[in-house]
Amino acid sequence: MINEQNIQIQNTLSHLFIDSKKDKFNVLKGLTTSIFRPIQPSDFKEAYLSISKKQGVDLVQLIKDNNLKNIVEFGTSFGISTLFLAQGVLETNGHIITTELIESKAEKAIKNFKEAGVNNLIEVRIGDAMETLKNHNQPIDLLFLDGWKDLYLPLFQMLEPNFHSNTIIYVDNANMADSKTFLNTIRKNSNYKFQSIFDGKAVLINRKKQ
Structure with a gap:
C-alpha cells in the first residue's frame, strides 16, 4: 500500500516540477515589483517557489531516519515540499499541518x-501563520520553515514551547538576508546547534543534548 501511495506522490510531483520549470515568468514578474515598492507575498501568488528534488529526497530520508511524526510546515505554496513531507510520514505514521497565506495557492495545493x-x-x-498556528499546543517533531522570511523568528518563538529534545527545525532559503538575521538571533541561544546543508541554502537546527 505504501509503495502504491509513493508512486502516486511521485507522479504528482513529476507534473508539478514540470510546471515549475515553465514558471520563471511569474517569479520574475514578482521580483520586478521591488523596483516600485517592497515585495509582498501576493506578488508571488502564481509562482512556484519550491525546494529542489534533491532537497525533497533528503527531507524524506530525514523524516524516516529520525522517525518524525508531528510536522508543521510554514509556507505550503502549491504543495511540492508538503508532498515530500507526506512521503516521509507515510513511513512513520505521522501527520502534517501546513499553512499558506494565499488562498488560491492553498486551494491548488489541496487539489494536488x-x-x-x-x-x-x-x-x-x-x-497568516501567526494566526493559524497561534494556538498550536502539540509537540513538534519537525518545523519546516519555507514561507516569508521575516516571519521565521516570531514564528519560531511562538512555537518554541512545543519543541522537545529531538525537534528538528529545517530552515530553507537560509542564505537570504532575513533568514540570516533569524539564524544569527537563534545562534545567541546556546541550547541550539546548527548544521548547514546544500551549500548553505538550508540549515538544520537541533537542541543540544544535555
Whole structure:
C-alpha cells in the first residue's frame, strides 16, 4: 500500500516540477515589483517557489531516519515540499499541518494532495501563520520553515514551547538576508546547534543534548 501511495506522490510531483520549470515568468514578474515598492507575498501568488528534488529526497530520508511524526510546515505554496513531507510520514505514521497565506495557492495545493492520495495526512490552514498556528499546543517533531522570511523568528518563538529534545527545525532559503538575521538571533541561544546543508541554502537546527 505504501509503495502504491509513493508512486502516486511521485507522479504528482513529476507534473508539478514540470510546471515549475515553465514558471520563471511569474517569479520574475514578482521580483520586478521591488523596483516600485517592497515585495509582498501576493506578488508571488502564481509562482512556484519550491525546494529542489534533491532537497525533497533528503527531507524524506530525514523524516524516516529520525522517525518524525508531528510536522508543521510554514509556507505550503502549491504543495511540492508538503508532498515530500507526506512521503516521509507515510513511513512513520505521522501527520502534517501546513499553512499558506494565499488562498488560491492553498486551494491548488489541496487539489494536488488529493491527486497524490495523501490529503488525509495533511491539514491545510489558510491565512497568516501567526494566526493559524497561534494556538498550536502539540509537540513538534519537525518545523519546516519555507514561507516569508521575516516571519521565521516570531514564528519560531511562538512555537518554541512545543519543541522537545529531538525537534528538528529545517530552515530553507537560509542564505537570504532575513533568514540570516533569524539564524544569527537563534545562534545567541546556546541550547541550539546548527548544521548547514546544500551549500548553505538550508540549515538544520537541533537542541543540544544535555
